[in-house]
Every structure is written in structure tokens, then in C-alpha cells.
Amino acid sequence: MSEQHEDRAQDHVEDSLKQVMEIIARHRLVESLVHKQDMPRHELVETLVHKQNLSELAHKLDELHPADVAYILEALPPEDRIMVWDLVKSERDGEILLEVSDAVRESLIATMDNRELVAAAAGLDTDEIADLAADLPKDVVQELMESLDEAKRAQVASSLSYDEESVGALMDYDFVTIRADVTLEVALRYLRRLGDLPSHTDKLFVVDRDEVLIGTLPLKRLLIHDQDAHVAAVMSDDPVVFHPSDPGTDAAQAFERYDLVSAPIVDAKGKLVGRLTVDVVMDFIRAEAEEDMLQAAGLREEEDLFSTVWKAAKNRWLWLGINLCTALFASRVVGAFEGSIEKLAALAALMPIVAGMGGNSGSQTLTLMVRGMALNLISKENYKRLLVKELGIALLNGVVWGSMMGLVTYFLYQNTDLALVMSGAMLLSLIVAAFAGFIAPLAIVRMGHDPAFGAHVLLTFITDSMGFLIFLGLATFFLL
Amino acid sequence: MSEQHEDRAQDHVEDSLKQVMEIIARHRLVESLVHKQDMPRHELVETLVHKQNLSELAHKLDELHPADVAYILEALPPEDRIMVWDLVKSERDGEILLEVSDAVRESLIATMDNRELVAAAAGLDTDEIADLAADLPKDVVQELMESLDEAKRAQVASSLSYDEESVGALMDYDFVTIRADVTLEVALRYLRRLGDLPSHTDKLFVVDRDEVLIGTLPLKRLLIHDQDAHVAAVMSDDPVVFHPSDPGTDAAQAFERYDLVSAPIVDAKGKLVGRLTVDVVMDFIRAEAEEDMLQAAGLREEEDLFSTVWKAAKNRWLWLGINLCTALFASRVVGAFEGSIEKLAALAALMPIVAGMGGNSGSQTLTLMVRGMALNLISKENYKRLLVKELGIALLNGVVWGSMMGLVTYFLYQNTDLALVMSGAMLLSLIVAAFAGFIAPLAIVRMGHDPAFGAHVLLTFITDSMGFLIFLGLATFFLL
Numbered sequence: 015m016s017e018q019h020e021d022r023a024q025d026h027v028e029d030s031l032k033q034v035m036e037i038i039a040r041h042r043l044v045e046s047l048v049h050k051q052d053m054p055r056h057e058l059v060e061t062l063v064h065k066q067n068l069s070e071l072a073h074k075l076d077e078l079h080p081a082d083v084a085y086i087l088e089a090l091p092p093e094d095r096i097m098v099w100d101l102v103k104s105e106r107d108g109e110i111l112l113e114v115s116d117a118v119r120e121s122l123i124a125t126m127d128n129r130e131l132v133a134a135a136a137g138l139d140t141d142e143i144a145d146l147a148a149d150l151p152k153d154v155v156q157e158l159m160e161s162l163d164e165a166k167r168a169q170v171a172s173s174l175s176y177d178e179e180s181v182g183a184l185m186d187y188d189f190v191t192i193r194a195d196v197t198l199e200v201a202l203r204y205l206r207r208l209g210d211l212p213s214h215t216d217k218l219f220v221v222d223r224d225e226v227l228i229g230t231l232p233l234k235r236l237l238i239h240d241q242d243a244h245v246a247a248v249m250s251d252d253p254v255v256f257h258p259s260d261p262g263t264d265a266a267q268a269f270e271r272y273d274l275v276s277a278p279i280v281d282a283k284g285k286l287v288g289r290l291t292v293d294v295v296m297d298f299i300r301a302e303a304e305e306d307m308l309q310a311a312g313l314r315e316e317e318d319l320f321s322t323v324w325k326a327a328k329n330r331w332l333w334l335g336i337n338l339c340t341a342l343f344a345s346r347v348v349g350a351f352e353g354s355i356e357k358l359a360a361l362a363a364l365m366p367i368v369a370g371m372g373g374n375s376g377s378q379t380l381t382l383m384v385r386g387m388a389l390n391l392i393s394k395e396n397y398k399r400l401l402v403k404e405l406g407i408a409l410l411n412g413v414v415w416g417s418m419m420g421l422v423t424y425f426l427y428q429n430t431d432l433a434l435v436m437s438g439a440m441l442l443s444l445i446v447a448a449f450a451g452f453i454a455p456l457a458i459v460r461m462g463h464d465p466a467f468g469a470h471v472l473l474t475f476i477t478d479s480m481g482f483l484i485f486l487g488l489a490t491f492f493l494l
Numbered sequence: 495m496s497e498q499h500e501d502r503a504q505d506h507v508e509d510s511l512k513q514v515m516e517i518i519a520r521h522r523l524v525e526s527l528v529h530k531q532d533m534p535r536h537e538l539v540e541t542l543v544h545k546q547n548l549s550e551l552a553h554k555l556d557e558l559h560p561a562d563v564a565y566i567l568e569a570l571p572p573e574d575r576i577m578v579w580d581l582v583k584s585e586r587d588g589e590i591l592l593e594v595s596d597a598v599r600e601s602l603i604a605t606m607d608n609r610e611l612v613a614a615a616a617g618l619d620t621d622e623i624a625d626l627a628a629d630l631p632k633d634v635v636q637e638l639m640e641s642l643d644e645a646k647r648a649q650v651a652s653s654l655s656y657d658e659e660s661v662g663a664l665m666d667y668d669f670v671t672i673r674a675d676v677t678l679e680v681a682l683r684y685l686r687r688l689g690d691l692p693s694h695t696d697k698l699f700v701v702d703r704d705e706v707l708i709g710t711l712p713l714k715r716l717l718i719h720d721q722d723a724h725v726a727a728v729m730s731d732d733p734v735v736f737h738p739s740d741p742g743t744d745a746a747q748a749f750e751r752y753d754l755v756s757a758p759i760v761d762a763k764g765k766l767v768g769r770l771t772v773d774v775v776m777d778f779i780r781a782e783a784e785e786d787m788l789q790a791a792g793l794r795e796e797e798d799l800f801s802t803v804w805k806a807a808k809n810r811w812l813w814l815g816i817n818l819c820t821a822l823f824a825s826r827v828v829g830a831f832e833g834s835i836e837k838l839a840a841l842a843a844l845m846p847i848v849a850g851m852g853g854n855s856g857s858q859t860l861t862l863m864v865r866g867m868a869l870n871l872i873s874k875e876n877y878k879r880l881l882v883k884e885l886g887i888a889l890l891n892g893v894v895w896g897s898m899m900g901l902v903t904y905f906l907y908q909n910t911d912l913a914l915v916m917s918g919a920m921l922l923s924l925i926v927a928a929f930a931g932f933i934a935p936l937a938i939v940r941m942g943h944d945p946a947f948g949a950h951v952l953l954t955f956i957t958d959s960m961g962f963l964i965f966l967g968l969a970t971f972f973l974l
Contacts, residue, residue, distance in 0.1 A: 027751075028870060031873075035873075035875055079751070079752065081751040081752065082751070085751070085869075085870075085871075088869070088871055089870075089871045089873065089876065090876075091876060091879055202717065205717050205718060206717070206718055206719075208718070209718060210714075210718065211714045211717070211718065213753065214753070214755065215714065216696060216755070233713055233717070234690075234691045234695065236717075237682065237685050237686070237691070237713070237716075237717075238685060238686055238688070238689060238690065238691065239686075269776070270773075270776055270777065270780065271507075271559070271561040271562070271565070272559060272561065273693065273694070273773035275694065275696070275755055275772070292755070292772055292776070293750075293753035295776075296749070296750055296772070296775075296776055296779070297750065299776070299779065299780065300750065300779070303783040304865070306787075307786075307787075307861060307865070308861065308865075310790070310861075311857045311858050311860070311861035312854055312857065312858055313858055313861060313862070317862060319862065319866050319871055319872075319876075319880060320876075320879070320880075320883070321883075323883060323886040323887050323890055324890070326883065326887050327887050327890050327891060327894075330855065330858050330887070330891070331891075331894075333854070333858075334851065334854060334855060334858075334891065334895065337850060337851065337854045338847070338851060338895060338898070338899070341846060341847040341850040341851065342847065342902065344846055344847075344850075345843045345844060345846060345847050346843070348842055348843040348846065349840070349843040349906070352839035352840065352842070352843060353839070355835060355839040355842045356836060356839045359832035359833070359835040359836045359842075360829070360832065361842070362828055362832070362835045362839075362841075362842035362845075363825045363826070363828040363829040363832060364825060365842075366821060366824055366825060366828065366846065366849070366958065366962075367818070367821040367822065367824075367825050369846070370817065370821040370824075370954075370958075371814065371817065371818060371821065374792055374813070374814060374817045375810065375814060377791045377792065378791050378792055378793055378810050378813075378814075380791070381787060381788065381790075381791035381793065382793070382797060382799070385784070385787070385788075386799050389565075389568070390508060390565075390569075391565075391568055391569045391799055392799075393511075393515075393569065395515055396569065396570075396571060396799075396800075399571055399800070400799060400800075403800070403801075403803060403806065406803040407803050407806050407807050407810070410803055410804075410807050411807060411810070411811075411814065414807075414811075415814065415818060418818070419818070422822065426829070474850075478846065478850075482846075
């Protein structure tokens with residue numbers, strides 16, 4: 015699998031999708047022609063053209079990298095997707111299932127029986143089996159575990175025992191170890207005897223008799239140094255190491271910061287237990303960024319582009335429901351001032367501007383806070399300073415945009431008092447919004463969640479309700 | 495630089511920041527004590543304690559990886575940041591400038607004179623000089639270019655000529671080439687003679703007499719195969735290659751898809767011109783994700799956490815201004831119905847709910863579209879199907895949430911007609927929102943921008959204005 019990609023040019027991926035779609039279209043055309051002529055279905059299957067199309071398609075799929083087949087499956091609507099999936103050689107099922115998104119994986123697994131699933135997973139590495147296990151039916155996992163030898167079963171079980179966001183869940187067990195007291199020549203001979211190296215091997219792990227990690231030997235040094243030198247003299251003896259319980263995000267930051275390709279993972283006693291590689295880290299970073307993006311938009315999880323309406327709606331209801339509640343609350347704030355609005359309907363036209371500007375500037379503060387927290391830049395020592403800065407910006411913005419809206423309001427309604435109330439309300443609600451954008455992610459972290467989780471909903475709740483309250487309250491007090 | 499990180503454990507980064515902050519605090523304490531005693535400033539500099547603190551700090555900084563110094567600089571407020579920056583050994587300035595964010599880089603460069611800047615940049619690789627050049631004063635760039643030899647100058651000039659988002663801007667010129675007709679033994683001897691390999695070298699590039707790329711030789715194969723074999727027999731002859739003009743996002747997808755560590759870059763004639771490595775790709779992915787996040791929140795660019803209020807405000811004004819315009823437009827829509835609102839103030843309380851739900855469900859559709867477009871999953875063949883699905887979900891949501899809001903409205907106001915108008919308006923505005931969320935990113939791409947660019951502003955503009963128009967329009971028509 016690791017070699018395959020090197021013989022594949024990436025320009026071809028989109029072309030491949032087009033070709034697959036064309037073959038499918040031809041296939042569907044034949045089907046519909048046959049259907050019109052009322053040919054019985056079993057005769058259709060016998061049709062020469064039909065067979066040709068399918069074998070051309072199967073051949074095309076065989077040529078593609080698993081990740082490219084995955085891409086094609088993602089881009090096809092359900093019935094075409096299942097047709098293509100059935101044409102994929104069963105020994106490739108496992109690696110392709112690993113490449114597709116969770117939502118599409120579910121739809122593919124649903125078309126397979128237990129025997130097929132066990133066969134698909136059995137060909138994978140233990141860390142890959144663990145990745146897949148979460149989406150497999152329980153009896154399939156059980157059957158699969160029974161088919162593994164004891165060492166592998168222990169590896170799968172240990173992978174499954176770690177938190178999904180931890181280094182333990184990302185590690186693999188595919189690494190090459192070597193002793194410190196051998197020469198580089200011996201090391202090279204050993205590698206040649208192995209006949210293959212795990213993908214992303216840029217260093218060997220140097221361990222002692224008890225499998226305790228004592229250093230790493232970059233392949234680079236192995237290649238360049240005198241072959242008579244000992245590993246101990248050439249190795250790096252203070253490498254970046256991780257523990258299985260480390261948060262994945264910390265490991266991702268270390269990979270970015272130190273430009274790592276692979277790194278050893280050790281247990282509390284320093285014993286080597288696994289390896290983390292840059293490809294897995296990159297997938298993790300992408301998945302985390304995507305999750306943040308989906309959450310910010312109020313989607314519970316990744317959604318198959320072609321999922322059914324019903325399934326998609328369920329994915330979206332939680333946040334729409336929460337949003338309805340917060341909107342209802344803001345609506346009741348306005349409701350409390352219905353008397354004022356009856357007297358001066360202009361208030362109804364102006365109030366969304368106050369709430370909207372608060373929401374937008376609050377979200378600017380919020381985003382910088384979330385970014386700063388993700389990068390560990392915000393500490394006890396500096397957060398007060400940041401709050402002062404954000405409040406300062408809010409004050410400046412309040413004066414600038416408040417004055418401007420005051421002028422606009424005067425221009426629209428020729429009412430000086432209303433214009434002054436508008437200016438004041440803008441100023442106050444921008445300050446409240448800055449405070450809310452600053453405090454919301456901190457509060458959410460205090461509650462034990464990721465700072466991005468629901469922060470925007472909480473912010474909008476505050477800026478809407480407070481924006482309406484401030485504007486309508488000031489108006490009622492000063493104008494009526 | 496490439497070796498350094500291997501001797502550094504990542505757990506220490508945050509501890510280092512704390513230690514640095516402690517030393518600075520001690521230093522500031524001495525300063526303030528001295529200040530209170532009215533000791534002249536030149537005597538302070540002579541103070542023993544003062545000197546000790548600074549030398550301890552400088553020593554601490556020398557020990558740290560450039561990326562860790564960069565992290566500390568990001569986390570410190572301006573005056574402390576400049577103090578730390580002055581203590582960094584000048585030969586390390588260049589690599590640290592590369593690691594900090596654009597905003598902080600600007601603040602550091604502002605404290606350096608031309609001579610220091612030229613010295614800092616001169617020690618870097620040509621691709622790194624090109625990265626830095628955008629932020630340097632023009633005369634510094636000129637002086638720098640003159641100090642380079644012809645080959646390097648050409649490389650910098652060519653790096654600068656490519657679009658910032660293209661593979662050309664990401665490539666480096668640090669790679670090892672080899673001929674196909676030599677044996678692996680010769681190749682190994684050649685590497686040993688080189689004495690060092692560029693970082694992230696997982697393969698050698700096999701070229702012919704005219705520097706045309708004919709294959710790649712993974713180090714793995716070099717290590718494992720018989721030393722008497724020829725490179726031609728062992729190499730991979732159809733590797734993934736890129737062109738300097740390829741979009742960076744395509745290359746990033748290929749790196750993720752095929753789990754690459756490095757890849758050759760060739761010109762139109764197939765001649766090897768550069769190399770792309772996974773660490774640069776990972777930084778690119780992170781930067782793109784960050785840019786999307788900042789844009790979604792209405793921030794023009796990355797902002798130094800400790801920038802001045804004035805500078806930060808300017809970063810935020812463009813989007814706040816645009817938001818004010820769209821909010822003003824929505825406000826005029828409401829303004830057109832002021833007569834209706836005077837008669838029935840409940841309309842003012844209910845209208846934000848309609849607009850808010852539209853905005854939220856539209857943003858769900860928008861986010862899935864942007865994601866699908868980023869992954870090239872949306873094509874001429876399937877976009878109609880997606881539109882139908884999104885409209886289907888909107889219909890379902892409209893019925894569900896519309897009925898619910900109808901009931902709530904009846905409960906609040908005991909007005910059946912108002913409840914029916916509320917239900918109908920919710921249904922219609924959710925459908926409009928789905929359509930807007932679907933069309934907005936397509937329209938923005940048609941205008942030549944990134945789909946995420948301003949899509950949310952456009953969406954909110956439509957959902958707010960249309961939400962108000964639909965609800966108040968229906969109410970005016972049926973109730974008054």
C-alpha cells in the first residue's frame with residue numbers, strides 16, 4: 015500500500031471520476047433501453063454491452079489508488095456508489111473503507127454481510143482494524159478479534175482502549191528497533207534482511223534489552239556515517255517522544271513545530287510501545303479542522319453529501335433546536351418592549367442592526383480567543399491584557415460605528431434623540447459583545463469542552479438578547 | 495536546523511515559556527525597584543542582578559528550538575517580546591523569523607535595522623529568503639539579492655515570481671539527484687561523500703543528462719535492495735510529480751491522499767526544478783484553515799494577539815463596514831413595514847426568529863457546499879441532486895420547526911392567523927435559506943474568489959432581508 019502511490023500521478027484523479035461517471039451513464043442508458051423494451055431482468059444481465067461496461071469499470075477501479083477509489087465513492091450518489099463498490103475487488107475493501115469519510119463508510123458497510131466485513135478487515139494492520147472497529151457491528155468485531163493471533167489481539171484491544179483524540183488512538187505498531195551496541199554495517203545488513211521497511215520510516219528506534227527507548231537512528235545518519243561506527247555513537251539520544259495518553263492536538267503541534275516524519279511512543283516506564291507518523295497526524299489535523307468547521311455551522315457530524323433527507327435533517331436538528339430556544343429568548347426580550355415599539359415602530363427597524371453589529375464584532379473577538387487558546391498562547395499572565403485590548407477595540411469601534419449609525423438614523427428619521435439612543439446602544443452593545451466573545455470560550459473550556467464547541471451559539475445568544483435589551487431599554491427610558 | 499529538533503522534547507515548551515516569563519518578571523521587579531530609588535538608568539544596566547537575569551534568559555533561549563523561541567515571542571506582550579528578541583543570537587534571527595506568524599514577524603522586523611535584516615536573511619536557504627522577502631523593506635531585499643551568487647539569486651527571483659498559493663511558492667531547491675545507470679553501491683557511496691542530506695529526504699530524484707526527471711529512488715529501496723542492482727531497475731518510474739503553477743491546495747490533497755513525504759517538481763518539459771516536502775505542505779494546510787476561520791469571522795488577516803488597538807481595529811473594519819451595509823439594507827426592509835408593526839408590535843418580536851432560523855439552516859447548507867467544493871466532490875453531474883436534497887431538508891425543517899413556532903406563537907399571542915403566518919414564513923424562509931446557502935459559494939467562485947470568501951456575509955444578507963420580507967409581507971397581506 016505504501017508503494018502504490020508512487021506509481022500514480024495525481025492529475026488523473028478527477029479524470030478518473032469523469033470516466034467512471036461516463037461508464038455508469040452508459041450502463042444506465044442500456045438499462046433504461048432494456049427496461050423500455052420490457053426485457054426481463056435476467057436477460058439484461060446477460061446482455062453483452064452490459065457486461066462490457068461493468069468489466070471496463072472494474073478494470074478502471076483496479077488501476078486506482080485506494081484513496082482515489084474512496085474519492086470516487088464519495089462523489090457518487092448512493093445507487094451508483096453501491097454499484098461501484100460491488101465491483102471493487104474484495105481484498106481492497108479494507109483499505110478503501112479506511113480512506114472514505116465516516117458517513118460514506120457507514121453507507122458502504124451497510125451493504126456488506128458479516129463474512130465480507132471480517133474478510134475486509136482481516137487484511138489490515140492492527141491499528142487500522144482498531145480505526146474501523148468503531149463502525150463495525152459488534153458480532154463482526156468479535157469474530158474479527160477471534161481470528162487474530164494473541165499479540166495482534168492485544169494491540170487492537172489496546173488501541174481501542176485509548177481516547178479517540180489521544181496519541182494512543184493514532185499510533186501504529188509498525189516500527190524497526192535496533193540495539194545501540196551494533197555497528198551501522200550490522201544495522202544495514204539487518205535492514206536488507208528485513209526486506210521491507212514500514213512506510214514513513216525515517217528513523218530506527220534504538221532500544222535496550224528491556225525494550226526501553228534509548229534513542230533514535232535517523233536513516234540519514236545510517237546512510238552517511240562510516241559503517242564501522244556504532245549505533246550508540248551516531249544516534250540521537252534525546253528524541254521527541256510521546257505517551258499514548260498525550261492529547262492528539264499536542265502531538266500535532268509538535269509534528270508541525272519540529273517538522274517530524276515519525277516519532278516513538280513510550281509508556282510511563284520509557285518502554286517503546288508504538289509509533290506516530292506524519293500521514294496520520296496530517297489526517298488528524300484535517301479531521302479536527304473539519305469538525306470545528308461543522309460545529310461552527312451547527313452540524314453534529316460529517317454528513318454524506320448524498321445522504322437521505324431524513325438522515326441529514328437529524329444531523330442538523332440539535333443545533334437548530336438550540337438556536338430556536340435562544341432566538342425565542344431574544345424574542346421575549348423584544349416582546350417586553352412591545353408597548354414602546356407600538357409607539358415608535360422605527361425601533362423595530364433599527365434593533366436588528368444593533369444586535370447584528372454586536373454579533374459580528376463579538377465573533378471577531380471570539381475567533382481570536384479560540385485561536386490563541388488552541389495555540390496555548392493565552393495564560394494567566396496575559397489574559398487581562400487581552401481583555402483590556404479587546405475592550406479598547408470595542409470602545410473605538412463603538413465610537414466610530416455608533417457615530418456613523420447615529421448620523422444614518424438622524425438622516426432616516428430626523429429624530430435627534432433616537433439618533434443619540436442608537437449611538438449609545440451601539441457603543442454599549444459592542445462592549446458587551448467584546449466581553450462575551452472573550453468570556454464565552456473560557457467558560458466553555460471551564461465546562462470541560464473544546465473552546466469552539468457551541469461558543470458561537472452562546473455568543474449569538476448574548477449579543478442578540480443584550481443588543482435588543484440595551485437598544486429598546488435606552489429607547490424606552492429616554493424617548494417615551 | 496533539521497537535526498536540532500530530535501534532541502528536544504516537546505513537553506518542555508510550555509515550561510520554557512513559564513520560565514522565560516518568570517525571569518522577565520524578576521527583571522521587571524529589579525527595574526521598578528531601581529526606578530523607585532531614582533537610580534539613573536545607566537547604573538541600572540550595571541546592576542549585577544540585572545545582568546544575571548538577562549544572561550540567564552539568553553542562555554535559556556539559546557537552548558530552545560527556533561520554533562519554540564517563536565512560540566514564546568508570540569505569547570509575550572510587545573515590550574517583553576522585544577527584550578527577548580534582542581537577547582536572541584543574531585545568527586538565529588532568520589530561522590526564528592520564518593517560524594513566527596506574519597503579524598508578529600512584522601513587529602520584530604520593525605525593531606531591526608537594515609544591516610541586521612540582511613544578516614538574518616543571508617543565512618537562510620533561497621526558498622526561505624523568498625518567504626521572508628514579502629515582509630522585508632524593499633532596499634533590504636535589494637541588498638540581499640546583491641549579496642547572493644547568480645544561481646541563488648535566480649532561485650529567489652523564481653520563487654518570488656510564483657503566485658503565493660501555488661506549488662512554486664512552496665518549493666525548495668534542496669534535493670539530491672542521481673543517474674539511472676549507476677548501481678546502488680555507487681549511489682550509497684555518493685551519499686556518504688555528500689556528508690549530509692536535505693531534511694525530509696525520503697527519496698532521491700533520478701534524472702537524465704538534461705536534468706529531466708525519469709523516476710525516484712526511495713531511500714527504503716536503496717537500503718533494502720542488492721547493492722549491485724542498478725538504480726533504473728529499482729527506482730519508481732511513475733512518481734507523483736507537481737508543476738510550479740499547480741495550486742497549493744491540489745498538492746496538499748495529493749500529499750494527504752498518497753501519504754507523501756517529499757515529491758519532485760518539474761517544469762513543462764519535465765525538467766526537475768524543485769522539491770515539495772510534507773512539513774511545508776502541513777504549514778500550508780494549517781495556514782489555509784486559519785485563513786478560512788479568520789475570514790468566516792470577518793477578520794482581514796492574522797492578528798498579533800498583542801497588537802495595538804488601532805492596528806487591530808483596522809484589521810476588523812472592512813467586514814464590520816460591509817456588515818453594517820447589509821444590516822442597514824435589512825433594516826430598510828423592516829422600515830417598509832413600520833405601518834404594520836405599529837398596528838401589531840408582536841411582529842417585531844417574532845421577526846428575528848424567522849431571520850435567525852433562516853441564517854442558521856442556510857449556514858448548514860453553505861458549510862456542506864464549501865466542504866464539498868474544497869474536496870472537488872461537486873460536479874455538473876451531481877449538483878442538481880444536491881440542490882433537491884437541500885430543498886427537501888428545508889421543506890422537512892420548515893414543516894417541523896414552522897409547526898412548532900406556530901404553536902409557540904399561538905400560545906404567546908392567542909392569535910390563530912398570526913400563528914399560521916409564522917408557520918408559513920418559517921417554511922418559506924428556510925427554503926430561501928437553503929437556496930441561498932447552495933447558490934452563494936457557487937456565485938463567489940464564479941466571481942473568481944475562494945468559496946469561503948465572504949460567503950457567510952452574503953448568506954446573512956439574503957436570509958435576514960428575505961426573512962424579514964417574507965414574514966412581514968405575509969403578515970401585512972393576511973392580518974392587516
